[in-house]
Amino acid sequence: MLGLALLSPAVVAMVYGLSRAGEESSFAATGVAVPIVIGLALLTVFVAHALRTTKDPIVDVRLFGYRSFSASATLMFLSGAALYGPLFLLPLYYQQVRGFDPLTTGLALAPQGIGTALALAVVGPLADRIGARPLVAVGALITTVGTLAYTQLPANPNDVLLSASLLLRGIGLGAVGVPTMAAAYQQLPHSAIPRATSATNVIQRxxxxxxxxxxxxxxxxxxxxxxxxxxxxxxxxxxxxxxVLLLLPLATLLPRRNQGRADNRHDTDQQRN
Structure with missing residues:
Protein backbone atom coordinates (compact mmCIF):
# COMPACT_ATOMS: atom_id res chain seq x y z
CA MET A 1 0.00 0.00 0.00
CA LEU A 2 2.83 2.41 0.81
CA GLY A 3 4.44 1.74 -2.58
CA LEU A 4 1.17 2.48 -4.39
CA ALA A 5 0.67 5.62 -2.29
CA LEU A 6 4.13 6.84 -3.33
CA LEU A 7 4.32 5.73 -6.97
CA SER A 8 0.87 6.79 -8.17
CA PRO A 9 1.14 10.48 -7.17
CA ALA A 10 4.79 10.49 -8.34
CA VAL A 11 3.81 9.43 -11.86
CA VAL A 12 0.78 11.74 -11.91
CA ALA A 13 2.86 14.73 -10.76
CA MET A 14 5.60 14.13 -13.33
CA VAL A 15 3.18 13.56 -16.20
CA TYR A 16 1.23 16.68 -15.20
CA GLY A 17 4.42 18.75 -15.04
CA LEU A 18 5.59 17.47 -18.42
CA SER A 19 2.19 18.17 -19.98
CA ARG A 20 2.37 21.76 -18.71
CA ALA A 21 5.83 22.30 -20.20
CA GLY A 22 4.44 22.89 -23.68
CA GLU A 23 1.83 25.33 -22.40
CA GLU A 24 4.33 27.30 -20.31
CA SER A 25 7.07 27.16 -22.98
CA SER A 26 9.62 26.36 -20.27
CA PHE A 27 10.66 23.59 -17.92
CA ALA A 28 11.63 26.26 -15.39
CA ALA A 29 8.12 27.69 -14.98
CA THR A 30 6.64 27.19 -11.51
CA GLY A 31 3.66 25.22 -12.85
CA VAL A 32 6.10 22.83 -14.55
CA ALA A 33 9.05 22.59 -12.17
CA VAL A 34 7.09 22.18 -8.92
CA PRO A 35 5.07 19.07 -9.92
CA ILE A 36 8.14 17.49 -11.58
CA VAL A 37 10.27 18.05 -8.46
CA ILE A 38 7.49 16.68 -6.25
CA GLY A 39 7.16 13.68 -8.53
CA LEU A 40 10.91 13.00 -8.51
CA ALA A 41 11.02 13.32 -4.72
CA LEU A 42 8.17 10.83 -4.32
CA LEU A 43 9.82 8.52 -6.85
CA THR A 44 13.09 8.64 -4.89
CA VAL A 45 11.27 7.68 -1.68
CA PHE A 46 9.48 4.90 -3.56
CA VAL A 47 12.78 3.48 -4.86
CA ALA A 48 14.23 3.47 -1.35
CA HIS A 49 11.09 1.74 -0.04
CA ALA A 50 11.09 -0.82 -2.88
CA LEU A 51 14.71 -1.75 -2.16
CA ARG A 52 14.05 -2.27 1.56
CA THR A 53 10.67 -3.98 1.57
CA THR A 54 10.46 -7.73 2.07
CA LYS A 55 7.19 -7.88 0.11
CA ASP A 56 6.77 -7.67 -3.63
CA PRO A 57 6.78 -3.94 -4.55
CA ILE A 58 4.35 -2.61 -7.14
CA VAL A 59 7.37 -1.85 -9.36
CA ASP A 60 10.39 -3.99 -8.57
CA VAL A 61 13.42 -1.75 -9.10
CA ARG A 62 15.70 -4.75 -8.55
CA LEU A 63 14.75 -5.81 -12.07
CA PHE A 64 17.12 -3.13 -13.35
CA GLY A 65 19.94 -5.35 -12.13
CA TYR A 66 19.38 -7.41 -15.28
CA ARG A 67 21.18 -5.79 -18.21
CA SER A 68 18.58 -6.90 -20.76
CA PHE A 69 15.76 -5.41 -18.70
CA SER A 70 17.50 -2.10 -17.99
CA ALA A 71 18.48 -1.71 -21.66
CA SER A 72 14.96 -2.57 -22.78
CA ALA A 73 13.44 -0.15 -20.26
CA THR A 74 15.61 2.69 -21.54
CA LEU A 75 14.74 1.81 -25.12
CA MET A 76 11.04 1.73 -24.28
CA PHE A 77 11.29 5.19 -22.72
CA LEU A 78 13.03 6.60 -25.80
CA SER A 79 10.82 4.76 -28.29
CA GLY A 80 7.78 6.11 -26.45
CA ALA A 81 9.21 9.60 -26.90
CA ALA A 82 10.07 8.88 -30.55
CA LEU A 83 6.53 7.65 -31.24
CA TYR A 84 4.31 10.01 -29.27
CA GLY A 85 6.30 13.19 -29.86
CA PRO A 86 5.72 13.07 -33.65
CA LEU A 87 2.15 11.85 -33.08
CA PHE A 88 1.63 15.23 -31.42
CA LEU A 89 3.46 17.14 -34.17
CA LEU A 90 2.12 15.49 -37.29
CA PRO A 91 -1.60 16.33 -36.94
CA LEU A 92 -0.70 19.92 -36.03
CA TYR A 93 1.52 20.23 -39.08
CA TYR A 94 -1.08 18.93 -41.49
CA GLN A 95 -3.90 21.00 -40.03
CA GLN A 96 -2.16 24.26 -39.14
CA VAL A 97 0.44 24.49 -41.92
CA ARG A 98 -1.13 22.49 -44.73
CA GLY A 99 -4.72 23.41 -43.90
CA PHE A 100 -6.05 19.85 -43.97
CA ASP A 101 -9.35 19.03 -42.30
CA PRO A 102 -9.41 16.28 -39.63
CA LEU A 103 -10.50 13.54 -42.06
CA THR A 104 -7.80 14.39 -44.61
CA THR A 105 -5.25 14.59 -41.82
CA GLY A 106 -6.21 11.12 -40.62
CA LEU A 107 -5.83 9.74 -44.14
CA ALA A 108 -2.45 11.45 -44.51
CA LEU A 109 -1.24 9.80 -41.29
CA ALA A 110 -2.61 6.35 -42.16
CA PRO A 111 0.63 5.09 -43.78
CA GLN A 112 2.39 5.11 -40.40
CA GLY A 113 -0.24 2.79 -38.93
CA ILE A 114 -0.05 0.57 -42.00
CA GLY A 115 3.73 0.37 -41.68
CA THR A 116 3.48 -0.61 -38.02
CA ALA A 117 0.93 -3.32 -38.85
CA LEU A 118 3.21 -4.71 -41.56
CA ALA A 119 6.16 -4.78 -39.20
CA LEU A 120 4.24 -6.48 -36.41
CA ALA A 121 3.39 -9.34 -38.76
CA VAL A 122 7.04 -10.31 -39.22
CA VAL A 123 9.15 -9.00 -36.32
CA GLY A 124 7.79 -11.45 -33.76
CA PRO A 125 9.07 -14.60 -35.49
CA LEU A 126 12.28 -12.79 -36.48
CA ALA A 127 12.95 -11.77 -32.88
CA ASP A 128 12.76 -15.43 -31.84
CA ARG A 129 15.21 -16.44 -34.58
CA ILE A 130 17.85 -13.69 -34.57
CA GLY A 131 17.28 -11.82 -31.31
CA ALA A 132 16.31 -8.28 -30.46
CA ARG A 133 19.63 -6.50 -31.06
CA PRO A 134 19.77 -6.52 -34.89
CA LEU A 135 16.05 -5.89 -35.24
CA VAL A 136 16.08 -2.85 -32.97
CA ALA A 137 19.17 -1.44 -34.72
CA VAL A 138 17.62 -1.87 -38.16
CA GLY A 139 14.29 -0.52 -36.91
CA ALA A 140 16.01 2.59 -35.54
CA LEU A 141 17.75 3.17 -38.88
CA ILE A 142 14.49 2.77 -40.79
CA THR A 143 12.75 5.18 -38.40
CA THR A 144 15.58 7.67 -38.89
CA VAL A 145 15.21 7.52 -42.67
CA GLY A 146 11.45 7.86 -42.34
CA THR A 147 11.79 10.97 -40.18
CA LEU A 148 14.37 12.80 -42.30
CA ALA A 149 11.85 14.06 -44.85
CA TYR A 150 10.02 15.95 -42.09
CA THR A 151 13.21 17.75 -41.09
CA GLN A 152 13.46 19.18 -44.62
CA LEU A 153 9.93 20.45 -45.16
CA PRO A 154 9.67 22.77 -48.18
CA ALA A 155 6.82 25.20 -48.70
CA ASN A 156 5.18 22.76 -51.12
CA PRO A 157 6.20 19.27 -50.00
CA ASN A 158 5.80 16.13 -52.05
CA ASP A 159 2.91 14.27 -50.43
CA VAL A 160 3.98 10.95 -51.95
CA LEU A 161 7.40 11.34 -50.32
CA LEU A 162 5.85 12.23 -46.97
CA SER A 163 3.50 9.25 -47.15
CA ALA A 164 6.40 6.92 -47.97
CA SER A 165 8.33 8.42 -45.05
CA LEU A 166 5.45 7.75 -42.67
CA LEU A 167 5.24 4.17 -43.95
CA LEU A 168 8.93 3.74 -43.16
CA ARG A 169 8.48 5.33 -39.72
CA GLY A 170 5.71 2.88 -38.94
CA ILE A 171 7.81 -0.10 -40.06
CA GLY A 172 10.79 1.12 -38.07
CA LEU A 173 8.87 1.77 -34.86
CA GLY A 174 7.17 -1.60 -35.14
CA ALA A 175 10.56 -3.27 -35.59
CA VAL A 176 11.79 -1.52 -32.44
CA GLY A 177 8.78 -2.04 -30.19
CA VAL A 178 8.14 -5.78 -30.22
CA PRO A 179 11.76 -7.00 -29.88
CA THR A 180 12.44 -4.44 -27.16
CA MET A 181 9.45 -5.63 -25.16
CA ALA A 182 10.42 -9.28 -25.63
CA ALA A 183 14.02 -8.61 -24.58
CA ALA A 184 12.84 -7.06 -21.32
CA TYR A 185 11.62 -10.49 -20.16
CA GLN A 186 14.35 -12.64 -21.65
CA GLN A 187 16.67 -13.00 -18.67
CA LEU A 188 13.99 -12.75 -15.99
CA PRO A 189 12.69 -15.67 -13.91
CA HIS A 190 9.04 -16.56 -14.48
CA SER A 191 8.07 -15.17 -11.09
CA ALA A 192 9.33 -11.69 -12.05
CA ILE A 193 7.27 -11.33 -15.23
CA PRO A 194 4.17 -9.73 -13.60
CA ARG A 195 6.37 -7.16 -11.85
CA ALA A 196 8.25 -6.47 -15.07
CA THR A 197 4.97 -5.83 -16.88
CA SER A 198 3.91 -3.11 -14.45
CA ALA A 199 7.37 -1.51 -14.63
CA THR A 200 7.45 -1.40 -18.43
CA ASN A 201 3.95 0.11 -18.55
CA VAL A 202 5.02 2.96 -16.26
CA ILE A 203 8.23 3.55 -18.24
CA GLN A 204 6.44 3.66 -21.60
CA ARG A 205 3.92 6.21 -20.35
CA VAL A 244 15.51 7.95 -32.52
CA LEU A 245 19.29 8.11 -33.01
CA LEU A 246 19.79 7.37 -29.30
CA LEU A 247 18.18 3.98 -29.90
CA LEU A 248 21.16 2.82 -31.98
CA PRO A 249 23.86 2.62 -29.26
CA LEU A 250 21.36 1.24 -26.76
CA ALA A 251 20.43 -1.57 -29.15
CA THR A 252 23.93 -3.01 -28.68
CA LEU A 253 23.08 -3.72 -25.01
CA LEU A 254 20.24 -6.05 -25.94
CA PRO A 255 20.75 -9.83 -26.20
CA ARG A 256 21.88 -10.97 -29.64
CA ARG A 257 19.83 -14.18 -29.52
CA ASN A 258 17.23 -15.73 -27.24
CA GLN A 259 19.27 -17.13 -24.38
CA GLY A 260 16.34 -18.57 -22.50
CA ARG A 261 14.78 -17.52 -19.21
CA ALA A 262 16.18 -18.49 -15.88
CA ASP A 263 14.05 -20.77 -13.79
CA ASN A 264 15.96 -20.82 -10.53
CA ARG A 265 17.91 -18.53 -8.24
CA HIS A 266 21.32 -19.84 -9.31
CA ASP A 267 20.70 -19.17 -13.00
CA THR A 268 19.28 -15.69 -12.46
CA ASP A 269 22.17 -14.66 -10.19
CA GLN A 270 24.65 -15.66 -12.91
CA GLN A 271 22.78 -13.53 -15.46
CA ARG A 272 22.84 -10.38 -13.34
CA ASN A 273 25.36 -7.68 -14.26
Missing part, protein backbone atom coordinates in the same frame (compact mmCIF):
# COMPACT_ATOMS: atom_id res chain seq x y z
CA UNK A 206 6.60 8.42 -18.89
CA UNK A 207 8.54 8.27 -22.17
CA UNK A 208 5.44 9.22 -24.13
CA UNK A 209 4.71 12.15 -21.81
CA UNK A 210 8.32 13.31 -21.89
CA UNK A 211 8.55 13.13 -25.69
CA UNK A 212 5.30 15.02 -26.16
CA UNK A 213 6.30 17.70 -23.65
CA UNK A 214 9.71 18.24 -25.24
CA UNK A 215 8.45 18.61 -28.81
CA UNK A 216 5.58 20.86 -27.66
CA UNK A 217 8.08 23.06 -25.83
CA UNK A 218 10.46 23.24 -28.81
CA UNK A 219 7.64 23.95 -31.25
CA UNK A 220 6.29 26.73 -29.06
CA UNK A 221 9.73 28.30 -28.79
CA UNK A 222 10.25 28.10 -32.54
CA UNK A 223 6.94 29.82 -33.17
CA UNK A 224 7.76 32.44 -30.52
CA UNK A 225 11.04 33.12 -32.33
CA UNK A 226 8.97 34.08 -35.37
CA UNK A 227 9.94 31.06 -37.43
CA UNK A 228 7.60 30.31 -40.30
CA UNK A 229 5.16 27.47 -39.78
CA UNK A 230 7.08 25.07 -42.01
CA UNK A 231 10.47 25.97 -40.53
CA UNK A 232 9.20 25.66 -36.97
CA UNK A 233 7.97 22.12 -37.56
CA UNK A 234 11.07 21.09 -39.52
CA UNK A 235 13.36 22.24 -36.69
CA UNK A 236 11.22 20.46 -34.11
CA UNK A 237 11.42 17.23 -36.11
CA UNK A 238 15.21 17.42 -35.88
CA UNK A 239 14.88 17.14 -32.11
CA UNK A 240 12.51 14.22 -32.51
CA UNK A 241 15.07 12.57 -34.77
CA UNK A 242 17.60 12.82 -31.95
CA UNK A 243 15.56 10.51 -29.70
Missing amino acids: LGASFGTAVVALILQQQISDHATGTDAYATTFWWSLGS
Whole structure:
Protein backbone atom coordinates (compact mmCIF):
# COMPACT_ATOMS: atom_id res chain seq x y z
CA MET A 1 0.00 0.00 0.00
CA LEU A 2 2.83 2.41 0.81
CA GLY A 3 4.44 1.74 -2.58
CA LEU A 4 1.17 2.48 -4.39
CA ALA A 5 0.67 5.62 -2.29
CA LEU A 6 4.13 6.84 -3.33
CA LEU A 7 4.32 5.73 -6.97
CA SER A 8 0.87 6.79 -8.17
CA PRO A 9 1.14 10.48 -7.17
CA ALA A 10 4.79 10.49 -8.34
CA VAL A 11 3.81 9.43 -11.86
CA VAL A 12 0.78 11.74 -11.91
CA ALA A 13 2.86 14.73 -10.76
CA MET A 14 5.60 14.13 -13.33
CA VAL A 15 3.18 13.56 -16.20
CA TYR A 16 1.23 16.68 -15.20
CA GLY A 17 4.42 18.75 -15.04
CA LEU A 18 5.59 17.47 -18.42
CA SER A 19 2.19 18.17 -19.98
CA ARG A 20 2.37 21.76 -18.71
CA ALA A 21 5.83 22.30 -20.20
CA GLY A 22 4.44 22.89 -23.68
CA GLU A 23 1.83 25.33 -22.40
CA GLU A 24 4.33 27.30 -20.31
CA SER A 25 7.07 27.16 -22.98
CA SER A 26 9.62 26.36 -20.27
CA PHE A 27 10.66 23.59 -17.92
CA ALA A 28 11.63 26.26 -15.39
CA ALA A 29 8.12 27.69 -14.98
CA THR A 30 6.64 27.19 -11.51
CA GLY A 31 3.66 25.22 -12.85
CA VAL A 32 6.10 22.83 -14.55
CA ALA A 33 9.05 22.59 -12.17
CA VAL A 34 7.09 22.18 -8.92
CA PRO A 35 5.07 19.07 -9.92
CA ILE A 36 8.14 17.49 -11.58
CA VAL A 37 10.27 18.05 -8.46
CA ILE A 38 7.49 16.68 -6.25
CA GLY A 39 7.16 13.68 -8.53
CA LEU A 40 10.91 13.00 -8.51
CA ALA A 41 11.02 13.32 -4.72
CA LEU A 42 8.17 10.83 -4.32
CA LEU A 43 9.82 8.52 -6.85
CA THR A 44 13.09 8.64 -4.89
CA VAL A 45 11.27 7.68 -1.68
CA PHE A 46 9.48 4.90 -3.56
CA VAL A 47 12.78 3.48 -4.86
CA ALA A 48 14.23 3.47 -1.35
CA HIS A 49 11.09 1.74 -0.04
CA ALA A 50 11.09 -0.82 -2.88
CA LEU A 51 14.71 -1.75 -2.16
CA ARG A 52 14.05 -2.27 1.56
CA THR A 53 10.67 -3.98 1.57
CA THR A 54 10.46 -7.73 2.07
CA LYS A 55 7.19 -7.88 0.11
CA ASP A 56 6.77 -7.67 -3.63
CA PRO A 57 6.78 -3.94 -4.55
CA ILE A 58 4.35 -2.61 -7.14
CA VAL A 59 7.37 -1.85 -9.36
CA ASP A 60 10.39 -3.99 -8.57
CA VAL A 61 13.42 -1.75 -9.10
CA ARG A 62 15.70 -4.75 -8.55
CA LEU A 63 14.75 -5.81 -12.07
CA PHE A 64 17.12 -3.13 -13.35
CA GLY A 65 19.94 -5.35 -12.13
CA TYR A 66 19.38 -7.41 -15.28
CA ARG A 67 21.18 -5.79 -18.21
CA SER A 68 18.58 -6.90 -20.76
CA PHE A 69 15.76 -5.41 -18.70
CA SER A 70 17.50 -2.10 -17.99
CA ALA A 71 18.48 -1.71 -21.66
CA SER A 72 14.96 -2.57 -22.78
CA ALA A 73 13.44 -0.15 -20.26
CA THR A 74 15.61 2.69 -21.54
CA LEU A 75 14.74 1.81 -25.12
CA MET A 76 11.04 1.73 -24.28
CA PHE A 77 11.29 5.19 -22.72
CA LEU A 78 13.03 6.60 -25.80
CA SER A 79 10.82 4.76 -28.29
CA GLY A 80 7.78 6.11 -26.45
CA ALA A 81 9.21 9.60 -26.90
CA ALA A 82 10.07 8.88 -30.55
CA LEU A 83 6.53 7.65 -31.24
CA TYR A 84 4.31 10.01 -29.27
CA GLY A 85 6.30 13.19 -29.86
CA PRO A 86 5.72 13.07 -33.65
CA LEU A 87 2.15 11.85 -33.08
CA PHE A 88 1.63 15.23 -31.42
CA LEU A 89 3.46 17.14 -34.17
CA LEU A 90 2.12 15.49 -37.29
CA PRO A 91 -1.60 16.33 -36.94
CA LEU A 92 -0.70 19.92 -36.03
CA TYR A 93 1.52 20.23 -39.08
CA TYR A 94 -1.08 18.93 -41.49
CA GLN A 95 -3.90 21.00 -40.03
CA GLN A 96 -2.16 24.26 -39.14
CA VAL A 97 0.44 24.49 -41.92
CA ARG A 98 -1.13 22.49 -44.73
CA GLY A 99 -4.72 23.41 -43.90
CA PHE A 100 -6.05 19.85 -43.97
CA ASP A 101 -9.35 19.03 -42.30
CA PRO A 102 -9.41 16.28 -39.63
CA LEU A 103 -10.50 13.54 -42.06
CA THR A 104 -7.80 14.39 -44.61
CA THR A 105 -5.25 14.59 -41.82
CA GLY A 106 -6.21 11.12 -40.62
CA LEU A 107 -5.83 9.74 -44.14
CA ALA A 108 -2.45 11.45 -44.51
CA LEU A 109 -1.24 9.80 -41.29
CA ALA A 110 -2.61 6.35 -42.16
CA PRO A 111 0.63 5.09 -43.78
CA GLN A 112 2.39 5.11 -40.40
CA GLY A 113 -0.24 2.79 -38.93
CA ILE A 114 -0.05 0.57 -42.00
CA GLY A 115 3.73 0.37 -41.68
CA THR A 116 3.48 -0.61 -38.02
CA ALA A 117 0.93 -3.32 -38.85
CA LEU A 118 3.21 -4.71 -41.56
CA ALA A 119 6.16 -4.78 -39.20
CA LEU A 120 4.24 -6.48 -36.41
CA ALA A 121 3.39 -9.34 -38.76
CA VAL A 122 7.04 -10.31 -39.22
CA VAL A 123 9.15 -9.00 -36.32
CA GLY A 124 7.79 -11.45 -33.76
CA PRO A 125 9.07 -14.60 -35.49
CA LEU A 126 12.28 -12.79 -36.48
CA ALA A 127 12.95 -11.77 -32.88
CA ASP A 128 12.76 -15.43 -31.84
CA ARG A 129 15.21 -16.44 -34.58
CA ILE A 130 17.85 -13.69 -34.57
CA GLY A 131 17.28 -11.82 -31.31
CA ALA A 132 16.31 -8.28 -30.46
CA ARG A 133 19.63 -6.50 -31.06
CA PRO A 134 19.77 -6.52 -34.89
CA LEU A 135 16.05 -5.89 -35.24
CA VAL A 136 16.08 -2.85 -32.97
CA ALA A 137 19.17 -1.44 -34.72
CA VAL A 138 17.62 -1.87 -38.16
CA GLY A 139 14.29 -0.52 -36.91
CA ALA A 140 16.01 2.59 -35.54
CA LEU A 141 17.75 3.17 -38.88
CA ILE A 142 14.49 2.77 -40.79
CA THR A 143 12.75 5.18 -38.40
CA THR A 144 15.58 7.67 -38.89
CA VAL A 145 15.21 7.52 -42.67
CA GLY A 146 11.45 7.86 -42.34
CA THR A 147 11.79 10.97 -40.18
CA LEU A 148 14.37 12.80 -42.30
CA ALA A 149 11.85 14.06 -44.85
CA TYR A 150 10.02 15.95 -42.09
CA THR A 151 13.21 17.75 -41.09
CA GLN A 152 13.46 19.18 -44.62
CA LEU A 153 9.93 20.45 -45.16
CA PRO A 154 9.67 22.77 -48.18
CA ALA A 155 6.82 25.20 -48.70
CA ASN A 156 5.18 22.76 -51.12
CA PRO A 157 6.20 19.27 -50.00
CA ASN A 158 5.80 16.13 -52.05
CA ASP A 159 2.91 14.27 -50.43
CA VAL A 160 3.98 10.95 -51.95
CA LEU A 161 7.40 11.34 -50.32
CA LEU A 162 5.85 12.23 -46.97
CA SER A 163 3.50 9.25 -47.15
CA ALA A 164 6.40 6.92 -47.97
CA SER A 165 8.33 8.42 -45.05
CA LEU A 166 5.45 7.75 -42.67
CA LEU A 167 5.24 4.17 -43.95
CA LEU A 168 8.93 3.74 -43.16
CA ARG A 169 8.48 5.33 -39.72
CA GLY A 170 5.71 2.88 -38.94
CA ILE A 171 7.81 -0.10 -40.06
CA GLY A 172 10.79 1.12 -38.07
CA LEU A 173 8.87 1.77 -34.86
CA GLY A 174 7.17 -1.60 -35.14
CA ALA A 175 10.56 -3.27 -35.59
CA VAL A 176 11.79 -1.52 -32.44
CA GLY A 177 8.78 -2.04 -30.19
CA VAL A 178 8.14 -5.78 -30.22
CA PRO A 179 11.76 -7.00 -29.88
CA THR A 180 12.44 -4.44 -27.16
CA MET A 181 9.45 -5.63 -25.16
CA ALA A 182 10.42 -9.28 -25.63
CA ALA A 183 14.02 -8.61 -24.58
CA ALA A 184 12.84 -7.06 -21.32
CA TYR A 185 11.62 -10.49 -20.16
CA GLN A 186 14.35 -12.64 -21.65
CA GLN A 187 16.67 -13.00 -18.67
CA LEU A 188 13.99 -12.75 -15.99
CA PRO A 189 12.69 -15.67 -13.91
CA HIS A 190 9.04 -16.56 -14.48
CA SER A 191 8.07 -15.17 -11.09
CA ALA A 192 9.33 -11.69 -12.05
CA ILE A 193 7.27 -11.33 -15.23
CA PRO A 194 4.17 -9.73 -13.60
CA ARG A 195 6.37 -7.16 -11.85
CA ALA A 196 8.25 -6.47 -15.07
CA THR A 197 4.97 -5.83 -16.88
CA SER A 198 3.91 -3.11 -14.45
CA ALA A 199 7.37 -1.51 -14.63
CA THR A 200 7.45 -1.40 -18.43
CA ASN A 201 3.95 0.11 -18.55
CA VAL A 202 5.02 2.96 -16.26
CA ILE A 203 8.23 3.55 -18.24
CA GLN A 204 6.44 3.66 -21.60
CA ARG A 205 3.92 6.21 -20.35
CA LEU A 206 6.60 8.42 -18.89
CA GLY A 207 8.54 8.27 -22.17
CA ALA A 208 5.44 9.22 -24.13
CA SER A 209 4.71 12.15 -21.81
CA PHE A 210 8.32 13.31 -21.89
CA GLY A 211 8.55 13.13 -25.69
CA THR A 212 5.30 15.02 -26.16
CA ALA A 213 6.30 17.70 -23.65
CA VAL A 214 9.71 18.24 -25.24
CA VAL A 215 8.45 18.61 -28.81
CA ALA A 216 5.58 20.86 -27.66
CA LEU A 217 8.08 23.06 -25.83
CA ILE A 218 10.46 23.24 -28.81
CA LEU A 219 7.64 23.95 -31.25
CA GLN A 220 6.29 26.73 -29.06
CA GLN A 221 9.73 28.30 -28.79
CA GLN A 222 10.25 28.10 -32.54
CA ILE A 223 6.94 29.82 -33.17
CA SER A 224 7.76 32.44 -30.52
CA ASP A 225 11.04 33.12 -32.33
CA HIS A 226 8.97 34.08 -35.37
CA ALA A 227 9.94 31.06 -37.43
CA THR A 228 7.60 30.31 -40.30
CA GLY A 229 5.16 27.47 -39.78
CA THR A 230 7.08 25.07 -42.01
CA ASP A 231 10.47 25.97 -40.53
CA ALA A 232 9.20 25.66 -36.97
CA TYR A 233 7.97 22.12 -37.56
CA ALA A 234 11.07 21.09 -39.52
CA THR A 235 13.36 22.24 -36.69
CA THR A 236 11.22 20.46 -34.11
CA PHE A 237 11.42 17.23 -36.11
CA TRP A 238 15.21 17.42 -35.88
CA TRP A 239 14.88 17.14 -32.11
CA SER A 240 12.51 14.22 -32.51
CA LEU A 241 15.07 12.57 -34.77
CA GLY A 242 17.60 12.82 -31.95
CA SER A 243 15.56 10.51 -29.70
CA VAL A 244 15.51 7.95 -32.52
CA LEU A 245 19.29 8.11 -33.01
CA LEU A 246 19.79 7.37 -29.30
CA LEU A 247 18.18 3.98 -29.90
CA LEU A 248 21.16 2.82 -31.98
CA PRO A 249 23.86 2.62 -29.26
CA LEU A 250 21.36 1.24 -26.76
CA ALA A 251 20.43 -1.57 -29.15
CA THR A 252 23.93 -3.01 -28.68
CA LEU A 253 23.08 -3.72 -25.01
CA LEU A 254 20.24 -6.05 -25.94
CA PRO A 255 20.75 -9.83 -26.20
CA ARG A 256 21.88 -10.97 -29.64
CA ARG A 257 19.83 -14.18 -29.52
CA ASN A 258 17.23 -15.73 -27.24
CA GLN A 259 19.27 -17.13 -24.38
CA GLY A 260 16.34 -18.57 -22.50
CA ARG A 261 14.78 -17.52 -19.21
CA ALA A 262 16.18 -18.49 -15.88
CA ASP A 263 14.05 -20.77 -13.79
CA ASN A 264 15.96 -20.82 -10.53
CA ARG A 265 17.91 -18.53 -8.24
CA HIS A 266 21.32 -19.84 -9.31
CA ASP A 267 20.70 -19.17 -13.00
CA THR A 268 19.28 -15.69 -12.46
CA ASP A 269 22.17 -14.66 -10.19
CA GLN A 270 24.65 -15.66 -12.91
CA GLN A 271 22.78 -13.53 -15.46
CA ARG A 272 22.84 -10.38 -13.34
CA ASN A 273 25.36 -7.68 -14.26
